[in-house]
Amino acid sequence: MQLSELELGWLATAVPLWPLVAFAVLGSVMLVATTPRERTVVRCALGALWLSLGCSVATAAGLALSHRDALEVEVGQWFASGDYTFRVSLLIDQLSVTMMVLTSAITLLIGRFSVNYLHREPGFARFFLLLSLFSVGMQVLVVSGSIDLLFVGWELVGLTSALLIGFFHERATPVRSGLRAFTIYRLCDMGLLVGVVLLHHFAGTAEWTGALGERAWPGEAVALGVVPATVLALCLLLGAMGKSAQLPFSSWLPRAMEGPTPSSALFYGALSVHAGVFLLLRVAPLLERAPVARGALVVVGLLTAVHATLVWRVQTDVKSSLAYGVLTQVGLLFAEVGLGLYKLALVHLVAHACLRCLQLLRAPSALREAQARRAALRAAQPPTVAVAHRVLPQGLSRRFYRLALERFSLEVLHERWVMGPLLRLGQWIDKAERRWVGALSGWRPRQEQPPEQQPKMTPAKQSSGGQSTGVL
Numbered sequence: 001m002q003l004s005e006l007e008l009g010w011l012a013t014a015v016p017l018w019p020l021v022a023f024a025v026l027g028s029v030m031l032v033a034t035t036p037r038e039r040t041v042v043r044c045a046l047g048a049l050w051l052s053l054g055c056s057v058a059t060a061a062g063l064a065l066s067h068r069d070a071l072e073v074e075v076g077q078w079f080a081s082g083d084y085t086f087r088v089s090l091l092i093d094q095l096s097v098t099m100m101v102l103t104s105a106i107t108l109l110i111g112r113f114s115v116n117y118l119h120r121e122p123g124f125a126r127f128f129l130l131l132s133l134f135s136v137g138m139q140v141l142v143v144s145g146s147i148d149l150l151f152v153g154w155e156l157v158g159l160t161s162a163l164l165i166g167f168f169h170e171r172a173t174p175v176r177s178g179l180r181a182f183t184i185y186r187l188c189d190m191g192l193l194v195g196v197v198l199l200h201h202f203a204g205t206a207e208w209t210g211a212l213g214e215r216a217w218p219g220e221a222v223a224l225g226v227v228p229a230t231v232l233a234l235c236l237l238l239g240a241m242g243k244s245a246q247l248p249f250s251s252w253l254p255r256a257m258e259g260p261t262p263s264s265a266l267f268y269g270a271l272s273v274h275a276g277v278f279l280l281l282r283v284a285p286l287l288e289r290a291p292v293a294r295g296a297l298v299v300v301g302l303l304t305a306v307h308a309t310l311v312w313r314v315q316t317d318v319k320s321s322l323a324y325g326v327l328t329q330v331g332l333l334f335a336e337v338g339l340g341l342y343k344l345a346l347v348h349l350v351a352h353a354c355l356r357c358l359q360l361l362r363a364p365s366a367l368r369e370a371q372a373r374r375a376a377l378r379a380a381q382p383p384t385v386a387v388a389h390r391v392l393p394q395g396l397s398r399r400f401y402r403l404a405l406e407r408f409s410l411e412v413l414h415e416r417w418v419m420g421p422l423l424r425l426g427q428w429i430d431k432a433e434r435r436w437v438g439a440l441s442g443w444r445p446r447q448e449q450p451p452e453q454q455p456k457m458t459p460a461k462q463s464s465g466g467q468s469t470g471v472l
Helices: 005-032 038-065 094-116 124-143 147-163 172-203 210-214 226-243 252-257 262-270 274-280 291-312 318-338 341-363 361-374 393-406 406-443 461-463
Strands: 070-081 084-093
Touching: 005 038, 005 070, 005 094, 005 124, 038 070, 038 094, 038 124, 070 461, 084 094, 084 124, 084 147, 084 172, 084 210, 094 274, 094 341, 124 262, 124 274, 147 172, 147 226, 147 252, 147 262, 172 210, 172 226, 172 252, 210 361, 226 291, 252 262, 252 318, 262 274, 262 318, 262 341, 274 318, 274 341, 274 393, 291 318, 318 341, 318 361, 341 361
Parallel strands: none
Antiparallel strands: 070 084
16 A cells, blocks of 8 residues: 555654654653653653654655655744745655664664663663654754754754763763763864855755755755865765764764763764764765865775774773774765765665664673683683784884874864864953953952952951851
């Protein structure tokens, strides 16, 4: 039985809608009442994810049975301002349907795994609340019919990613790691935001079908000139590099493993880390008109793959090793997109997401199994791996070993050349604003006030270091 366009549109709209309902219900209960019981949270969150998976599978089956290459669904209008109108539209084609089913299936798998993994954890309800919000953001990102709506889903994914990295907020290290990831997200998302503006300017529309053509994905080259297409593609490449942790923005991904294992598998093994690759696959017709951007994609991807391979060889914990293994394959995905192998990159993405998700979920068990095997076979020699560094000179090999141990000092470079200058610029702007406001209001800082106008300390405060001693 074939489904009509209206029925397919309703099914596609319901895919992100069900997790949104779960997020709204859980958030309202946690806001106005006490934290619900684990059983209630699980029924609400997993029930919505099951319904989302059913709708995504039905949408994929309906699109295949109707022999349609693509379907554009007009949901409505969010708001309008002057000549600009924010249209909420969905684009259902081979790329979005594949990612829709993959997102629904893996999110549901992670949710079911987390029921036992996070049992009796104080943040149990908070985790499933953020899981529902992530599902909304990721589904909006992959089915968006315009770059404006994609940016909404992109930001939701980044927000939930940072919050889940700092899930164990009673410790300082996860919080700092979450802030580091969020800072790099903010820095690279400037490229995507500029790309949104430029697409409006160059193409006159934000809709994918209007800007990239109505041909079946991956489609043909767009009608834009080489220079506008190159500038636009490079801006989108910057946003994709930050989300997918490509060089030189790779340092945050190993730190992101401070979050719970289920969120690490979902975000940095399966879905979130591949969002940049999806964005590049979506704008494949644009890349066909931007050879410079495609060359940059190949260079960035191969450099990231080589860097991650070298660093992976010297890691001492399993999650960091898997993190750099993810970087290696995502770098190869960037190179495949740059070479124009779009369908191969999509197949590679799906296979890699499933594999890394399984590996990260099984990481603790696999580590215990490896330790037990080594204890049982104490006399056996570990397997030897033929690697390229065996043919390098000893001095060069040692230098690469030291650089790999230090992870090529990417964090130090970020703090010295990016974070430090931005922090000093923010402090300077803050001081300038305070002085400007003070000059307008007639207020001066305490250190600039005359001595007779400064508050004096009482003897009791002086004897206690500036704090009142109190009298019983």
